[in-house]
Amino acid sequence: MGQVVVYRRPGCMFCEQVEEILTENGISFDSVEVKERHEQEAISRRHGALAFPLVLLDETYIGGFTHIVQLHSEGRLRAVLLGEKPKESSKDSNMGLGSLSGYAALGRLLNQRKSGD
16 A cells, blocks of 8 residues: 555645545545645645645645545545555446556646636
8 A cells, every 4th residue: 555645734624524535434644734835836736736635645646625525436535545446336337447647647637627728
């Protein structure tokens, strides 16, 4: 299992919700609170993110709140972060689990669409 890190801002309710989802799924993580605005901007820019939280696996950006909630709702969160085989359901049994780099690329694409790039 790789190292999961959540970068969060003080008072961020989305950050708290992501950490709750990770905890509920038995995923251990390090929480890093980034207080200074210039540090927040630098971390966001480095990973191509637009907002906090930022969830990283072995220093690879997985996504933020929307991405983590989506992976959780699809039953793929543990598969992506822990390398477990995803649970198949009748609704998505034909969908394969993408690679870690695929999820990272999807996160970057979604962020570009949000920003209008």
